[in-house]
Amino acid sequence: MISLQQMRYLVILSEELQFSRASERCFVTQPTLSMQVKKAEEQLGYGVFDRATTPLSLTPYGQEIIPILRSILAENDTLRFINERMAGKIKEEIRVGIIPTVSVYMLTRLFSMFAEALSNVRLVYLEHPTEVLIQELEKGTLDLGILAGPFQQVKYRTVPLFTEEIEVYTALGDERSIDVLSLDGQQPWLLSKGNCLRTQVINFCNISETAVGPTWDYIGGNMDLLVEMVNMNGGYTLLPAAFKSAKENPEFRKRLVSPYGSPAREIIGVFPQRSYKTPHLERMVKEIQLVFSQRSDVPLHILDWK
Numbered sequence: 001m002i003s004l005q006q007m008r009y010l011v012i013l014s015e016e017l018q019f020s021r022a023s024e025r026c027f028v029t030q031p032t033l034s035m036q037v038k039k040a041e042e043q044l045g046y047g048v049f050d051r052a053t054t055p056l057s058l059t060p061y062g063q064e065i066i067p068i069l070r071s072i073l074a075e076n077d078t079l080r081f082i083n084e085r086m087a088g089k090i091k092e093e094i095r096v097g098i099i100p101t102v103s104v105y106m107l108t109r110l111f112s113m114f115a116e117a118l119s120n121v122r123l124v125y126l127e128h129p130t131e132v133l134i135q136e137l138e139k140g141t142l143d144l145g146i147l148a149g150p151f152q153q154v155k156y157r158t159v160p161l162f163t164e165e166i167e168v169y170t171a172l173g174d175e176r177s178i179d180v181l182s183l184d185g186q187q188p189w190l191l192s193k194g195n196c197l198r199t200q201v202i203n204f205c206n207i208s209e210t211a212v213g214p215t216w217d218y219i220g221g222n223m224d225l226l227v228e229m230v231n232m233n234g235g236y237t238l239l240p241a242a243f244k245s246a247k248e249n250p251e252f253r254k255r256l257v258s259p260y261g262s263p264a265r266e267i268i269g270v271f272p273q274r275s276y277k278t279p280h281l282e283r284m285v286k287e288i289q290l291v292f293s294q295r296s297d298v299p300l301h302i303l304d305w306k
Contacts, residue, residue: 004076006040007069009033010048014066015139017055074140078276093122094277094284097133097142100221101197102267105242106146106292113287121280129194129221130305137270144281146288148196148305149268159269159285162292165300166200166263168256169227169248170236177255180205187235189226196265196305201238204256204263204303238263242292261299267292 002010009026013033016022023033041047048062058066081092098106107125114123128136136142137156152158172182188207191198201207226237227245230252238256239245256262269285271278 002040002043004073006036006043007073009036010040011066011070011073013037013049013056014058014062017057019056070140082276092120092277092280093124094118094143094280095124095126095141096144096146096284097126097128097136098146099130099133099148099196100127101191101195101223101240101243102146102148103127104223105240105244106288109291110288113291114284117287118280118284130196131194137272140272143271143275143277144284145270147268147270148200148303149266150304151268151270155273156270157273161267161269161285161288162294163264163266163296163300163302164292165241165296166197166204166238166256166265166303167241168236168254169230169239169252170254171230171234171249171252172236173254175254177257180256180258183236187233189229189233189235189237191221191223191226195221197238197240199305200263200265200303204258204301205238240265255298257298258301261301262296263303264296264300265303265305 009022012025013019013022016025019030019033023030026033028036037049041049044061044065046061047059048065050057050059050062096110103125107127110125111123114121126136126142130147133142133145133147134151137145146161149158149160168178168183170178170183170186172178172186183205188201188205190201190207223237223239223243224245224247227239227248229235230237231247231249239253269281269288271281275281
């Protein structure tokens with residue numbers, strides 16, 4: 001059987017698909033990495049990488065075993081961590097990934113919520129777009145993901161945290177609510193591609209991508225900027241109900257209605273089915289549910305993030 005170190009080499013090379021970058025991450029020279037990978041393949045009896053492609057690609061065999069090797073390494077890291085924690089050498093760490101349009105209003109509250117309740121745990125918060133967050137969960141670099149659903153995979157537990165209404169910010173209309181059809185022909189101010197809120201706005205408001213640019217070619221996730229664009233140029237944007245901006249005009253914040261109900265998104269927590277950190281993760285999930293859960297007085301139409 002190949003060694004744990006060789007397993008690590010194979011997994012890192014499968015992520016980088018270039019010997020130069022992989023060798024830097026492994027802190028070895030390229031010839032050393034190449035030799036160890038070849039030796040591991042010989043011991044396994046099958047090639048893991050197709051070297052005829054640029055960049056490298058996984059062989060069918062490699063596609064099957066890399067997830068297994070990643071799982072073995074994760075279990076070994078868990079065992080080592082538990083031993084070191086029992087010896088009092090390290091403090092337990094939980095890495096939480098949050099999508100930007102949730103972290104903007106949730107992160108400060110999470111910090112204060114868990115600073116005392118989980119004082120024996122080091123919490124690390126990372127902000128990622130949905131696709132990247134899911135990739136990091138797959139790599140095992142995150143313990144808990146907080147994102148907009150739906151999301152289902154057998155090896156993860158998916159827990160609904162709360163349902164959040166999405167409101168429209170616009171000067172249009174005099175009432176506290178506005179019909180989605182009233183937005184036709186108006187300039188939509190959207191976050192950049194990769195933010196799920198952008199996709200949700202486009203789908204719910206039936207916006208053509210060609211209608212968004214080249215008028216608005218913005219790369220970023222700053223919702224305060226969207227508020228300012230509406231203030232200065234008219235049009236509209238959609239904002240999570242929990243997000244509040246010091247730049248917004250309260251009279252511009254309105255409920256968006258349609259025959260299907262008001263748009264909303266389900267915020268979920270995702271973590272591995274098997275984890276020695278599960279008690280802490282379950283406690284965090286319950287606290288988030290208690291603080292952020294709320295009932296709506298109107299029918300809601302749950303939007304997909306894709």
